[in-house]
Amino acid sequence: MGLGFWLWRLTLLSAIFFSPNQCTCQKDGVVNSRARVLGGGSCLNAGFYTRASPHYVREVGWDGKLVNESYRWVERVVAFQPPMRQWQSAVRDGLIEVGVLPYNGFTYDHVYGTKVGGSIFDQNGHRHTAADLLEYANTNTMTLLLHAIVHRILFITNNKGGSSSRPVAHGVVFKDEHGREHMAYLKQGSRNEIIVSAGALGSPQLLMLSGIGAAHHLREHNISVVLDQPLVGQGMSDNPMNAIFVPSPAPVEVSLIQVVGITDFGSYIEAASGENFNHRSRRDFGMFSPKIGQFSKLPPKQRTPEAIEKAIERMESLDQDAFKGGFILEKIMGPISRGHLELQNTDPNENPIVTFNYFQDPRDLEMCIQGINTIERIISSKAFSPFKYDNMPVSMLLNMTANSPVNLLPKHTNTSMSLAQFCRDTVMTIWHYHGGCQVGRVVDTDYKVLGVDALRVIDGSTFNYSPGTNPQATVMMLGRYMGVKILTERLVADETK
Known part of the structure; x- marks a missing residue:
């Protein structure tokens, strides 16, 4: 099968987009997305579950026993x-063959070498999300509002005598699915507080909309300044992902992330695959589904139901062999490069403007180069040989991937592309963005917003670095961790009265 065929297939993917998330394209030219469902990104992601390293836990200052x-x-x-089938097993064995050692078997722990991690997909292939943790909730004391969008947090001034005063969060303004405005208030005189968990894009955006941010930026949008805090929205990071698509001569199972190689040079190697037609429906494209949206290049206003249906029809017309294969990808640790977030307007339904500055720091680029080098060796390994065409050398796979529309960056046409140029040209997101409300800058170590009272931010926006190879386990852990800490503090306070 010729190179032109595979380029056409990858080009077709660029026209497809349908998702329960909200697409956003940053200034960097990388297509990204923001979850807009109960359960957040755990409803949309590739499902990999792995803990943060013990070093990360110690560095952050968490209580190790309570974390576990x-x-x-x-x-x-x-x-x-997860069940280990052919593609994932080949990637695992390839990692071991090229020296990403030791092999640690199945574990949730973050340890150097190759391992099989956890998955939020059960043995029947059903996804479980952060929303499932509501089974722990006391339904007599919790009210859950769906389709309710918070527009801003309300503050009053707490005069503690003398000339000093602090803003105190005491309520929120939100709109329901019909656009009707409501207000909800904390009970006066209580120790209650507002906890913001809107994610790395939503939490700094909401603080700004509520008057906490750089004063000059807020005034540009006619927002009354509650607290001049220029660090809100700063320190934004997104772990860059680069992948090589490998067409397979043999059938390949549908699989998302199950295996990871944790290297000693700071790159994480993972893989996903998909035999994308099944006996029940030719409209289920698995990894290359219209629901994924990673390869979308079509402007949002052009993603009409008619355009999506046309793209699906075109994909259905392809020969089944066009969907055999998968990606081997690398994401870098950290990253070191940082960017910023600012408001586009005052509508919380609209995405803020984000710049991540992928590979601005040369150390990030070096980690990517070493990661791609490792992927090349895996593809050429004996363990992976059943899933690679003999007449398609790795250099051809690199050029095929580099010339496909994986992002909105301009493409280079030279055939002798360096790995550094490949990293820059094919950078994508793996949806692990973080920062904007970081500990020590916007919140304290108890996640209380500095400079105001009765307000915390508890989510990935507080991270200085993304924990582990994939952060969702730690984000869910942190919710329970801080819930226990807050309840314990209240219990101790009550006992000392």
Whole structure:
């Protein structure tokens, strides 16, 4: 099968987009997305479940015992051991063959070498999400509002005597699915507080919309300044992902992320695959589904139902062999490069403007180069040979991937592309963005927003670095961890009265 055929197939993918998320394209030219469903990104992601490293836990200053208890609390509901089939097994064995050692078997722990991680997909292939953790909730004391969008947090001034005063969060303004405005208030005189968990894009955006941010930026949008805090929206990071698509001469199972190679040079190697037609429906394209949207280049206003249907029809017309294969990808640790977030307008339904500055720091680029080098060796390994065409050398796969529309960046036509240029040209997101409300800058170590009272931010926006190879386990853990800490603090306060 010729190179032109595969380029056409990858080009076709660029016209397809349908998703329960909200697409956003940053200034960097990388297509990204923001979850807009109960359960957040765990409803949309590739499902890989792995803990943060012990070093990360110590560096952040968390209580290790409570962290482990909280991970186990999450894992009882949403984490499972994935079945290891042909493609993932070949990638695992390829990693071991090229020296990403030791082999650590199945584990949730973050350890150097190759391992099989957890999955939020159970043995029947059903996804379990952060929303499943609501089974722990006391339904007599919790009210869950769906389709309710918070527009801003309300503040009053707490005069503590003398000339000093602090803003105190005491309520929120939100709109329901019909656009009707509502207000909800904390009970006066209580120790209650507002906890924001809107994610790395939503939490700094909401703080700004509520008057907490750089004063000059807020005034540009006619927002009354509650607290001049220029660090809100700063320190934004997104772990860059680069992948090589490998067409397979043999059938390949549908698989998302199950194996990871944790290298000692700072790159994580993972893989996904898909035999994308099944006996029930030719409209289920698995990894290359219209629901994924990673390869979308079509402007949002052009993603009409008619355009999506046309793209599906075109994909259905392809020969089944066009969908055999998968990606081997690398994501870098950290990253070191940082960017920023600012408001586009005052509508919370619209995405903020984000710049991640992928590979601005040369150390990030070096990690990518070493990661791609490792992927090349895996593809050429004996373990992976059943899933690679003999007449398609790795250089051809690199050029095929580099010339496909994986992002909105301009393409280079030279045939002797360096790995550094490949990293820059094919950079994508793996949806692990973080920052904007970081500990020590916007919130304290108890996640209380500095400079105001009765307000915390508890989510990935507080991270300085993305934990583990994939952060969702730690984000879910942190919710339970801080819930226990807050309740314990209240209990101690009550006992000392």
